[in-house]
Amino acid sequence: MAKVRYAVVGSGWISQIAFMPSVAQTDNSEMTAIVTGNPERAQELADFHGIPKIYSYEQYDEMLASGVCDAVYIALPNSMHADYAIRAANAGIHALVEKPLALTVAECEAMIAAAQKAGTLLMTAYRLHNEPATVAILDAIRDGQIGTPRVFSSVFTMQADLGNHRLEAKHWGGPLQDIGVYCLNAMRHVFSAEPVEVIAMDGATEDPRFSEVPEVISATFRFPGAAIATFTASFGAHDLDEYRIVGTEGVIEVSTGYAFKTMPKFRVIRGDDVTEHEFDPVDHFGAQTAYFSDCIQSGTRPESDGEEGLADVRALRAVEESARTGRPVTIETAPRPSHPSKDTVRMIPTTEKRLVF
The missing domain is CATH 3.30.360.10 (Dihydrodipicolinate Reductase; domain 2)
Incomplete structure (x- = not known):
């Protein structure tokens, strides 16, 4: 695929100030949808960033099935991470999920299992691993x-x-x-x-x-x-x-x-x-997105995968x-097979183009 297409799930402060401005700084990623509970503000964000589609939370499954995205960036309250990531995996969509990955060990394990069953990638959004x-x-x-x-x-x-x-x-x-x-x-x-x-x-x-x-x-x-x-x-x-x-x-x-x-x-x-x-300066969120998109395009498991989020x-x-x-x-957790390295770094330039409410 030429670029990995992202749906932004949750259009709150961190999406506005950090994730959404960063995507255009990469050369392998783009935003094609916003899933939101505030359609008026989402329309302003969509116009500003050139995002063609807006969906409500009630339309999330419809969005996942529509073919509009390859991956979701989940920036919802912690209590909603597992549900939205599992639904994405079940639809064959990759998921980049803000930390902490989920509420419980059991929820993390369910997210990991869903991604493994579907053959999708699950990445915990540890942006510092990519700068x-x-x-x-x-x-x-x-x-x-x-x-x-x-x-x-x-x-x-x-x-x-x-x-x-x-x-x-x-x-x-x-x-x-x-x-x-x-x-x-x-x-x-x-x-x-x-x-x-x-x-x-x-x-x-x-x-x-x-x-x-x-x-x-x-x-x-x-x-x-x-x-x-x-x-x-x-x-x-x-x-x-x-x-x-x-x-x-x-x-x-x-x-x-x-x-x-x-x-x-x-x-x-x-x-x-x-x-x-x-x-x-490097754009942390742009580096994170570019890295995950590289993983999606190459079919490579990300270093900060679901098990990384589970460990925390x-x-x-x-x-x-x-x-x-x-x-x-x-605490009983198996040692990690890898750690952040030069291979996980992406040098993405910063930007001042952002719209924050």
Whole structure:
């Protein structure tokens, strides 16, 4: 196929500000439909981006059967991911699904099984796997620049707005699922291993934003070989986005490690020797889309597949259980067969052409 045709399922903020502007920056992808609950706003977006078709959520199955798309980008609340991805697979349509992949381990497994049965591809939208700075950090670790990684620590905090669906329990909202997942995913690839145990703590103030979900959560993970990783994620603190990796011979410090509007910056510290690394801008979402389209066109399983999303959901649920019980929780996940590498990077230019309501 000349270009992979995408239907955007959910025309909210992340689709408007990040995914939809990025597709035209690729040379192998295009948008051919929007599935939405707001047809008036969707029409404005369709006109702006040159998207020919608009469907309601009630018309989703009709859209899948119409031949208008090859793949869907699912940017719906977490509670809706599994249903829409499974329906896509059943119709023979590939799915790029925002993280966390689904609400539960069972839902993730059902999504994976549906894609396997249909012969379609399922990819978890870990855009950082497809931009060069994050891969350069992992390459520095793999090259032994800090010796063996032993400690990972991260803080990712922001202020969430009252009324956002990320603060609703019915959608499995909260800082753990929305931003803590970035820290969790990073540590797993820093150590090239899966965590075996976690202990966690959460809390909330009387702020009305946090009547259904915690305001803050902190977790400490044990990895094989006694490596330790910790992170704190909050929806009620000033913006901070950083992580640090301490090895046996040096340290890597990363700032703006997770944000999609900027490139991660990092420095490698070995005694008095400090090396700074900065990168020219790349469109994270464009890189992610271009990579998935390459996988679709070549029939290659994506690195950040359904099992990658499942591994994080299993660990996220263990964090919740530990925070609820106050006890350590064992995590059992098989090692990943691959990790982000230069093969997963796509150098897609940024754009300022976007329409955001």
